[in-house]
Amino acid sequence: MGTPSRTTSSPAPTRDGVLSLLLRLGEATAAELAESLGVSVQVTRRHLRGLEDEGFVEASPSAEGPGRPSNHWRLTDAGHGRFHDGSETFALGLLHSIASSMPGDAIEGLLQNQADEKAADYRSRIGLGPLNERLERLVELRRVEGYVAELRPDPDSNGWLIHEYHCSVMRIAEEFPVVCDQELQLIRRTFPDCHIERIHWRLEEGHSCGFRLTPLPG
Numbered sequence: 001m002g003t004p005s006r007t008t009s010s011p012a013p014t015r016d017g018v019l020s021l022l023l024r025l026g027e028a029t030a031a032e033l034a035e036s037l038g039v040s041v042q043v044t045r046r047h048l049r050g051l052e053d054e055g056f057v058e059a060s061p062s063a064e065g066p067g068r069p070s071n072h073w074r075l076t077d078a079g080h081g082r083f084h085d086g087s088e089t090f091a092l093g094l095l096h097s098i099a100s101s102m103p104g105d106a107i108e109g110l111l112q113n114q115a116d117e118k119a120a121d122y123r124s125r126i127g128l129g130p131l132n133e134r135l136e137r138l139v140e141l142r143r144v145e146g147y148v149a150e151l152r153p154d155p156d157s158n159g160w161l162i163h164e165y166h167c168s169v170m171r172i173a174e175e176f177p178v179v180c181d182q183e184l185q186l187i188r189r190t191f192p193d194c195h196i197e198r199i200h201w202r203l204e205e206g207h208s209c210g211f212r213l214t215p216l217p218g
Contacts, residue, residue, distance in 0.1 A: 014039055015047050019075065019082060022057065023148055024165045026207035027074040048073055056082065074207075083148070083166045095176055111182035119189030131194070131215055135160055138190065159194070159214035162187075167202065167209060180209075187211055 017037045022028060028036075034044040051057040056079035059071035098107055126137040135151050139162065142149040148166035153159075173179045180201065188196045193216055200210035 014043065015051065018044065018047050018051065019056065019079060020148070022073060022075045022079070023083065023207075024150075027072045029070045029072055031070075033073070051079070055079075080166070080170070083146075095172065099176075107176065108178050108181075111178060112185065115182045115186040115189060119186050122186075122190045126190075131191075131213075132160065134191070135162070135213065138162075154212055154214070157212070157214050159212055161199070162211045162213065163200070164209045165207065170202070183209075184211070187213075 014037060018033055021033055021036055025032075030041050030044045030048055033048075034041045037044065048057060048059070052059065055076055057073050058076050059073050062070055062072045095107060098110070122138060122141065125141060126134045128134075132151075139149045139151045142164070146166070147164050149162060149164045152161045152163070154161045167173060169179055184196070184198055188194075191213060194213040195216055196211055196213050198210070199212050200208055202209050
């Protein structure tokens with residue numbers, strides 16, 4: 001009896017896996033993607049070329065030692081758009097209407113109120129318990145809301161890191177950066193027992209937003 005042949009993921013899951021991995025990693029080679037997905041490099045390259053033809057990914061050569069340069073793949077704006085939903089258009093229109101008809105600090109005040117209400121909702125839903133368990137519950141809630149979020153221990157302290165590789169309100173934040181200030185305040189109000197700082201901000205550089213949460217003494 002012959003050795004069973006290796007099976008691979010079906011095209012759609014592999015294709016979606018490529019997009020999701022590039023969202024998380026920022027950029028990667030076909031070999032790196034193939035290893036993570038558990039498929040051959042040839043299959044991965046076929047999906048990358050198809051996604052490139054559709055405008056969802058793009059490549060740039062990068063020299064890594066002797067030999068032919070390797071392509072490093074990343075999402076295009078259209079690729080990031082695959083993770084958006086239609087509610088952004090409505091929210092943007094509403095914010096523009098508020099900005100044009102109310103005092104300059106009206107949006108900031110509304111967002112602060114929203115942060116207070118949302119933080120109270122988060123606290124009631126994550127409940128009590130050890131910090132890591134509450135953080136895990138928060139990350140799950142954020143995922144349900146459309147964020148691609150991960151929780152990791154902070155290697156430089158006794159705290160934790162939250163990384164968000166996809167922001168469900170990214171287009172809104174690009175036009176109204178005050179939304180990002182509201183997000184930071186939201187997390188601070190949800191975890192008043194922690195010192196919280198932003199360590200990555202996608203609007204400035206990089207491919208994700210990140211927060212460090214360090215437990216307060218006592």
